Amino acid sequence: MEKNYEDIPGTYVFDADRSREGYHLNMFCISMRQAKNREAMKEDPEAYLAKYPMTAEQRQAVRDRDWNRLLELGGNIYYTSKLAAFDGITFQDLAAMMTGVSREEYRDMMLNGGRSIEGNRYKSEWEKS
Amino acid sequence: MARLTAGVGCSHVPAIGIAMDQGITEQPYWVPAFEGFEFSRKWMKDNKPDVIFLVYNDHCTAFDASCIPTFALGCAAEYHPADEGWGPRPVPVVKGHQRLSSHIAQSVILDEFDLTIMNEMEVDHGLTVPMSIMFGEIAQDDDWPCLVVPLCVNVVQYPPPTGNRCFQLGKAIRRAIDSYDEDLNVMIFGTGGMSHQLQAERAGLINADWDKRFLDMMTEDPIAASQITHEEYLRETGSEGIEMVMWHVMRGALNDKVTEVHRHYHVPASNTAVGHIILENHE
Numbered sequence: 001m002e003k004n005y006e007d008i009p010g011t012y013v014f015d016a017d018r019s020r021e022g023y024h025l026n027m028f029c030i031s032m033r034q035a036k037n038r039e040a041m042k043e044d045p046e047a048y049l050a051k052y053p054m055t056a057e058q059r060q061a062v063r064d065r066d067w068n069r070l071l072e073l074g075g076n077i078y079y080t081s082k083l084a085a086f087d088g089i090t091f092q093d094l095a096a097m098m099t100g101v102s103r104e105e106y107r108d109m110m111l112n113g114g115r116s117i118e119g120n121r122y123k124s125e126w127e128k129s
Numbered sequence: 130m131a132r133l134t135a136g137v138g139c140s141h142v143p144a145i146g147i148a149m150d151q152g153i154t155e156q157p158y159w160v161p162a163f164e165g166f167e168f169s170r171k172w173m174k175d176n177k178p179d180v181i182f183l184v185y186n187d188h189c190t191a192f193d194a195s196c197i198p199t200f201a202l203g204c205a206a207e208y209h210p211a212d213e214g215w216g217p218r219p220v221p222v223v224k225g226h227q228r229l230s231s232h233i234a235q236s237v238i239l240d241e242f243d244l245t246i247m248n249e250m251e252v253d254h255g256l257t258v259p260m261s262i263m264f265g266e267i268a269q270d271d272d273w274p275c276l277v278v279p280l281c282v283n284v285v286q287y288p289p290p291t292g293n294r295c296f297q298l299g300k301a302i303r304r305a306i307d308s309y310d311e312d313l314n315v316m317i318f319g320t321g322g323m324s325h326q327l328q329a330e331r332a333g334l335i336n337a338d339w340d341k342r343f344l345d346m347m348t349e350d351p352i353a354a355s356q357i358t359h360e361e362y363l364r365e366t367g368s369e370g371i372e373m374v375m376w377h378v379m380r381g382a383l384n385d386k387v388t389e390v391h392r393h394y395h396v397p398a399s400n401t402a403v404g405h406i407i408l409e410n411h412e
């Protein structure tokens with residue numbers, strides 16, 4: 001199937017393929033909504049992670065809290081943000097981490113109207129700069 | 130008979146709900162966002178809906194990755210605000226209009242839209258934030274001023290339904306409301322958007338020019354708006370901007386010609402452009 005959105009820079013569209021690949025990862029993340037699961041995760045992260053049959057790469061990205069890698073491996077932001085919340089990271093701070101800038105820089109960018117669409121439509125535009 | 134009197138387009142940014150729940154809407158950051166809702170709250174008091182048909186998306190709350198219905202219609206007596214990981218919002222339980230829900234389910238499915246029926250469902254910020262925006266602060270032990278029929282649209286896993294499909298579903302919902310035998314003032318809300326991207330290196334994307342054109346089209350050229358492609362939403366409005374397809378359900382339910390009585394646009398609320406429009410149906 002043609003994916004005419006794969007050339008959008010800095011974006012992982014959560015399509016049916018990523019949903020399939022990321023299923024157990026996302027189910028792990030969403031489990032962090034419940035207090036009893038957060039307790040279990042705090043107590044013994046490896047034992048808790050072992051309950052979810054993720055790939056070794058996904059498991060490592062969870063350990064590393066590599067937020068963009070989690071998306072690349074099939075994670076969806078509404079799910080991975082629950083893991084971030086478990087760590088005490090707000091949605092906006094998570095966004096700052098994914099874009100590689102400080103919390104203050106990110107907040108200022110949003111206050112100034114957000115990231116411009118200009119130069120941010122195609123991967124080719126990012127490769128030039 | 131039931132009458133569909135107006136449509137409301139409205140963002141459902143969770144941070145707006147949090148700002149209201151924490152009582153910090155007077156802070157400079159929030160003042161311009163909330164100023165644009167003052168007219169709306171007065172307008173709601175003047176126009177008193179009996180029922181709101183509320184189109185929104187669930188954020189892995191009622192549905193996690195294990196079950197992803199494209200369109201799910203609430204048919205329950207009540208809908209409790211969900212715990213999304215930091216405790217339920219301190220807002221009233223949402224009461225349904227069960228008989229109207231049943232009628233719409235039957236009518237719309239025979240009209241060839243294959244809905245999922247939800248007889249039990251918790252609701253998240255996607256539904257409660259638009260209610261708070263339009264009605265203002267209401268104590269948890271009080272009641273919302275009207276009943277609700279919720280419709281969840283999948284916009285989390287790509288692809289969501291097309292804009293055209295949403296627009297046509299809106300028309301089927303309108304036919305269902307028009308054929309309901311009780312005298313009711315019904316409004317329809319389309320929620321979500323506007324431009325925003327929450328994920329990866331392009332997070333923070335905002336496209337205000339595009340958003341404003343979309344608002345113009347909502348009023349003046351809804352058919353053209355319903356033909357906007359998924360690729361355009363993703364590229365021009367950010368990966369999460371695609372949830373604007375839900376506005377087409379609202380617009381499809383209204384008459385071709387409407388009167389725009391209010392519009393508000395503000396950047397930012399957290400990571401998102403806030404958009405809001407009120408459209409009245411002509412008789």
